[in-house]
Amino acid sequence: MSIENQTAPTTPAGRTNDGAPANLTHGAGASVTMPARGPEPQPRGAIIRGNHPIDQQEAARRFMAAPQHLAMHDQRLWDLRKKRDGQKEIIEEWEDLRQLASDIKTHTLTHLDTYLEQFEKNAIANGVKVHWAKDAAEHNSIVAEILRSKNAKSLIKSKSMLTEECGFREAMAHEGVTVVETDLGERIQQLDNENPSHVVVPAVHKLRTDVAEVFAKTLGSDPNNSDVSYLTEQQREHTRPLILKADAGMTGCNFAVAETGSVVVCTNEGNADLSANTTGLHIVSMGIEKIIPNLNSLAVFVRMLSRSALGSPITQYTSHFRGPRRGAEMHIVIVDNGRTDRLGLEKFWTSLKCIRCGACMNTCPVFRRSGGLSYGATYAGPIGLIIDPTFNRHKYSTLPFSSTMNGSCTNVCPVKINIHEQIADWRQVLAENHEIPAFKKSMMKAAGALLASPKLYRASLPMADSALRHLPRFVLYNKLNTWTRGREMPHVPKETFHQWYKRTRGVDGKKK
Amino acid sequence: MRVGLFVPCYVDAFHPEVGQATLELLERFGCEVEYPFDQTCCGQPMTNTGCHKESKATEELFVRNFKDYDYIVAPSGSCVNHIRNNFDAVAQTDDVKHVREHTYELVEFLHDVLKVDGFPWAEFPHKVALHNNCNALRGLNIASMTELREKTFSKPRDLLGMVKGLELVDITRPDECCGFGGTFSVFEEATSARMGQDKARDQAKSGAEYVTSSDSSCMMHQEGCAKRLGLPTKYIHISQILNGERV
Numbered sequence: 001m002s003i004e005n006q007t008a009p010t011t012p013a014g015r016t017n018d019g020a021p022a023n024l025t026h027g028a029g030a031s032v033t034m035p036a037r038g039p040e041p042q043p044r045g046a047i048i049r050g051n052h053p054i055d056q057q058e059a060a061r062r063f064m065a066a067p068q069h070l071a072m073h074d075q076r077l078w079d080l081r082k083k084r085d086g087q088k089e090i091i092e093e094w095e096d097l098r099q100l101a102s103d104i105k106t107h108t109l110t111h112l113d114t115y116l117e118q119f120e121k122n123a124i125a126n127g128v129k130v131h132w133a134k135d136a137a138e139h140n141s142i143v144a145e146i147l148r149s150k151n152a153k154s155l156i157k158s159k160s161m162l163t164e165e166c167g168f169r170e171a172m173a174h175e176g177v178t179v180v181e182t183d184l185g186e187r188i189q190q191l192d193n194e195n196p197s198h199v200v201v202p203a204v205h206k207l208r209t210d211v212a213e214v215f216a217k218t219l220g221s222d223p224n225n226s227d228v229s230y231l232t233e234q235q236r237e238h239t240r241p242l243i244l245k246a247d248a249g250m251t252g253c254n255f256a257v258a259e260t261g262s263v264v265v266c267t268n269e270g271n272a273d274l275s276a277n278t279t280g281l282h283i284v285s286m287g288i289e290k291i292i293p294n295l296n297s298l299a300v301f302v303r304m305l306s307r308s309a310l311g312s313p314i315t316q317y318t319s320h321f322r323g324p325r326r327g328a329e330m331h332i333v334i335v336d337n338g339r340t341d342r343l344g345l346e347k348f349w350t351s352l353k354c355i356r357c358g359a360c361m362n363t364c365p366v367f368r369r370s371g372g373l374s375y376g377a378t379y380a381g382p383i384g385l386i387i388d389p390t391f392n393r394h395k396y397s398t399l400p401f402s403s404t405m406n407g408s409c410t411n412v413c414p415v416k417i418n419i420h421e422q423i424a425d426w427r428q429v430l431a432e433n434h435e436i437p438a439f440k441k442s443m444m445k446a447a448g449a450l451l452a453s454p455k456l457y458r459a460s461l462p463m464a465d466s467a468l469r470h471l472p473r474f475v476l477y478n479k480l481n482t483w484t485r486g487r488e489m490p491h492v493p494k495e496t497f498h499q500w501y502k503r504t505r506g507v508d509g510k511k512k
Numbered sequence: 513m514r515v516g517l518f519v520p521c522y523v524d525a526f527h528p529e530v531g532q533a534t535l536e537l538l539e540r541f542g543c544e545v546e547y548p549f550d551q552t553c554c555g556q557p558m559t560n561t562g563c564h565k566e567s568k569a570t571e572e573l574f575v576r577n578f579k580d581y582d583y584i585v586a587p588s589g590s591c592v593n594h595i596r597n598n599f600d601a602v603a604q605t606d607d608v609k610h611v612r613e614h615t616y617e618l619v620e621f622l623h624d625v626l627k628v629d630g631f632p633w634a635e636f637p638h639k640v641a642l643h644n645n646c647n648a649l650r651g652l653n654i655a656s657m658t659e660l661r662e663k664t665f666s667k668p669r670d671l672l673g674m675v676k677g678l679e680l681v682d683i684t685r686p687d688e689c690c691g692f693g694g695t696f697s698v699f700e701e702a703t704s705a706r707m708g709q710d711k712a713r714d715q716a717k718s719g720a721e722y723v724t725s726s727d728s729s730c731m732m733h734q735e736g737c738a739k740r741l742g743l744p745t746k747y748i749h750i751s752q753i754l755n756g757e758r759v
Contacts, residue, residue: 094661366707369706369707370703404689428559436561444563448555452573453573483701483736486704487705487736493526496528497523497528497530497532498519501547
């Protein structure tokens, strides 16, 4: 196992999204001395109030009010971005690879039916049982039925964002099935009853002291011992027996190869193999967009995934699951859950190219300062802003505004999704569908009217000779005058450029 | 060469000296510069908030003001990026196309159109950190981007390199957004201010006496953050340095 940078305070965060690469911080020298008055409490995520729009800013404010969490989170993810930059410099054809990866996804998504059928045919020929689920509920009931048919009461699984989408663990609890996450970071989150905050490093928002607290409560470990090796060992000792006596196993799917009918899962902990091979039953949860044509195209994505995610050349494990082991069963549940609808959205369908590397989150300055749970949705950060509204346009209507649209996410995306442009496009869709607050809309109407009329606009300026002469004044001149909370007001000069020009050069523009 | 000078609203109101320096600088290079009196804004605040319809009339006004110039120059990458890349609330007539294709941010205009080779009047014996506005960087491509594997270049650095005595210093996260983000700065105030404060700390740590940029909007935000933190860094628009302003 490699040991990551020893300088930044690290946290045991696990790996893989749908099996994507994990970080390998276990045992890393994360010995930051904690202040004597005890560890800083972990800021929690967005407050969910039914279908009400998520208040990301409120949760972000609480995250930023926890200096140790903020500093660790920002630096940790920035380090990943830097390592990714380093990897990109090593690969001479990096930009060509991005284009190729993007083109392969375009091709596959525009021939989705063909490739899915080819995949199904080959998987069945390999001895796999293939199921189709149109949504989360169908996915959960198919899995429940498979488990019932085998009288399976416990399930070990590797990390999968699709199962998060489906509310899978909760659904299994209703079925009386005990689920054990085998990815370390995801296991921490499960024990803490929290969603993953990041698609690759799900517990990256937690300090080691947070983990010590969770393990003390749930595993009975020493609450005052936040040594990373100790914590990892405690978890391992507790979880291994559960894994060994489990009735069934589940994995996600990073790539589904049509020509071979095989499922590829990338992890750093090897826990997908553990989940797939420990029991006699392996269930794969797979989104329809995971399909790629062949092993040649797989090679392109494997070169990019871990480099983009963690700045490592490749994940420790790239596991190909082609069929059931002798005497065992393998099932693949192919899930739509809104993807076909998304494919029909002219401006947003390319979001289906996403391979869940999390590079956009690592580079996003808003994400790094807010924590993934502030978004209150399955997918956080830039990619979340453009995917979440497809699940619930009202509840996630605020998310596309949690961005400065600086464009760094688009630049790091290994499949070249124009993320920041789609964020802008979502804002337009939401504004036109009355999904932005009324005050914002009326403010913009007023601004539009003012700025379209030179007379009105100029007339609005002279009366603003005081500290109230803010521009964008039309934005600030309201109950939400928030500028000065964290900043000083700009100095207000004696005259505007317009006045200066008129005074010194006259209306004809000739120097006086 | 007839150049229409566009002075963005916040420059007009808060940094008239930037408009003045831009005007004088262009005149030094022999441009025939006019400032159309009826100008207001480019429409970006509304479009950025998703309200394209609300920016239509403003965009139309912009085109009426500037359609007759050979070039339109503004000391703001953010506004120019809006005009060049997002100016779509208005019908795409020939006038609109002309305006969109001929609007330049000051640095790229000096670098690419005028191809200037010196600023003999300029001297700035100070340590300076450069801030590239995200729209100027990733929208107008005034410099290479750290995320991409590409040949390193920087138009503003090229220009600043011609200024006597000026020493450029590096900050640790050169391409990191400062958090201004237009209406983001007020609607998402806490994150915006935090990002700005982090940026101001990074700049101060680099030993820079001055920060310069081709965008006043980012710097207005950064300066506000630096002041709040009690940092001594000073902020000056690139047009002022290139125009030979002594401080």
